[in-house]
Amino acid sequence: MLEEIGYRLIRFTNDETINKTDWVCEEIKSALNAPLSFGEGSGGEASIEVFTTRPDTLFGITFLTLAPEHELVSKITTEENKQQVEAYLNYAKNRSERERQADVKKITGQFTGAYAIHPFTGKQIPIWVGDYVLAGYGTGAVMAVPGGDQRDWSFAKHFGLPIIPVIEGSDIDKEANESKEGKMINSDFLNGLQVKEAIKKIIAEIEKRGLGKGKINYRLRDAAFGRQRYWGEPIPIYYKDGIPYGVDEKDLPIVLPEVDKFLPTEDGEPPLARAKDWKYKGQYDYESTTMPGWAGSSWYFLRYMDPHNDKEFVSKAAADYWKDVDFYLGGSEHATGHLLYVRFWTKFLKDRGFISIEEPAKKLVNQGMIQGVSRFICQLVISGVYHQIFLSVDIVNSYLHKEISFDSLKEKIVNPTTIKGWTILPIIFLAKDFTEEEMSFSMQRVPVDFVDNANLDYEKWNKSRWPQDSQAEFYRFVLNEKGDIVTLAEVEKMSKSKYNVVNPDELVEKYGADTLRMYEMFLGPLEQSKPWNTNGITGVSGFLKKFWRLYEPCFAAIKDSDNFLYPLPEASKAELKVLHKTIKKITDDIEKLSFNTCVSTFMICVNELTDLKCNKREILEPLVVLIAPLAPHIAEELWNKFGHTESVTFAKWPEYKEEHTVENSFSYPVSFNGKTRFFHELDSVLSKEDVEKEVMALEQTQKYLEGKQPKKVIVVHKKIVNIVV
């Protein structure tokens, strides 16, 4: 499929990937780099290959930047620049990955003193070194177009390098124009072309002059496979003289060895390295990492087709019979990670002829994430020093919105009466008296379970951080007028590191698992993400209670009769209508995975049956089957009370009978120029023409016409009447 939409695939055989690793790496590398080359340097000394996705901006090049690791840096640096460049390389090398990540905006670089020749204009272009260029991507060299790339622009601004706009309407004093819309300017033979045309033309021209090649660049997801954990399939690889080899097929599968502890070894090797005498053929070390979770889950759907087969992972016959998965439901991480590998596995096994399906699943749905609500409080920072003083967010807000002055804020910080904690002058906690300029704030996460109604339970929080009482006094809190610490809320992914994880156990305890399950469904469409919020859970809990109450008179009657088969009075027309309306909607909605509307349909049904005082077995029994997927526990209980001994899971799904829901009249909304004015009930069998006649004859119609002649009357059967005046 990738090939159909224009990608080029590189294929290797299993044998090649295992036995000719170097060659495979080279192949992939050359496919990935696929540079647009400037060709042989006309100066004759060296040529620098660059990669770009925007060859149209070629005439906007004003300098070249090499990654500090680039091999040519030391070769081309001139004598007079050598010292500075070396100092810079040293600096860049020692900046940790973390520093560089955190410090994206810090612009650093150094001029090498060397120049490159622009392949089209022949002009000299200064060559710089800069750590915003990554050695690992492309060729480690960038043709800098400050008019068209924001990072190049920032670099140019910082070092005072020239900036040429190449797209009409660019405001290069403010920022680079990275858009792919507009007309080319300052670009020789590209002038006047639209960006997309220019890209085509320049690639053709570059190829014609032999300066480089147009190619598609591939990006690979990091495919590190081994995990430093015990529980996972062992990888069938062993090492002989440090070189990995595949384990013979006849020696498969490898069984997880016994280990004394499920922990890494003292020198940091994975747990499998603990296994004693675990060697291939008694002498070679096995690979000690194990496969990740998705390795197994990417093919177990195939194993399930033929679980007892001890000859193959799945027989061809079973695979051909069951074919693909009908429906795959997973979260977004499945969509990006897991699913990628299931598809890969499937295609691989298809290519090897073990199975005959191209894709693992017919249908895919990504359910939304239940997000967490993180909480923050303000920490006081004076001249970069973090103080153990925390402020209620509303106070800081009113200061930032200039509702209270710096002096009154400072008064609150310094004055013991607003501070919870130590009563001796808290100013001691400050390094010194401070000015407005020296003061800043830092948002600190607090665990959500210490927050009640947006307010921090500071004593509880304090204790959790400093279990020993002696140190508990070290934190100071600046409270608002109500004596609270207000926290700031932010919706994020739920995660331990964000301290915003909520545990549903309490809710199960309080409301039961059925309520929790139904509430989660009730929250909204399956595919939507939303923050976890239990505000409405009482509604679902109340519904289940009401649902249960509906059955009590029915069970009382059954008990009185002392016979489970006691036929209660026949259901009325109205009751049957409610039941069948519900059967239809629930059946349709489950099919559409629209569980939120299932729940509300059930609420409507129970409200209506309660109003009808329905206690008929004929109605209530099928409802138990309908609710079983939504509230399985209560359904089993009720099913049992009807005298069934088998689980409701095996009960037959109720059948929808249309005859119970047909209406023989319809209340037409009558609208004038699209505005509904009144309703008129008419027999459903009436034709369009008859409906129009009836409606036009009405007194009310004449009233809204105000004596005017209608231009047009639109009648949609059993929908609407619209009169255009």
Place this chain on the structure above:
RNA sequence: GCGGAUGUGGCGUAAUUGGCAGCCGCGCCAGACUUAGGAUCUGGUGCCGAAAGGCGUGGGGGUUCGAGUCCCUUCAUCCGCACCA
């Protein structure tokens, strides 16, 4: 920046797929039963307006007898990826 999604009452949402916008639930208001209510039940609740009526689905425009739904444009928010040229 690239890719994906979403904008409807105070809140979560619904809308038979172009036909009465706001179903259901939360919250809120009033009432009943109660020593009490974090129990239960009844009624009300989009906004403006005393009412008649008017206005309302992020903003602007369009198609249509009719638009939350279709088209164009714009803004905002969220998610995934990313110093990736």
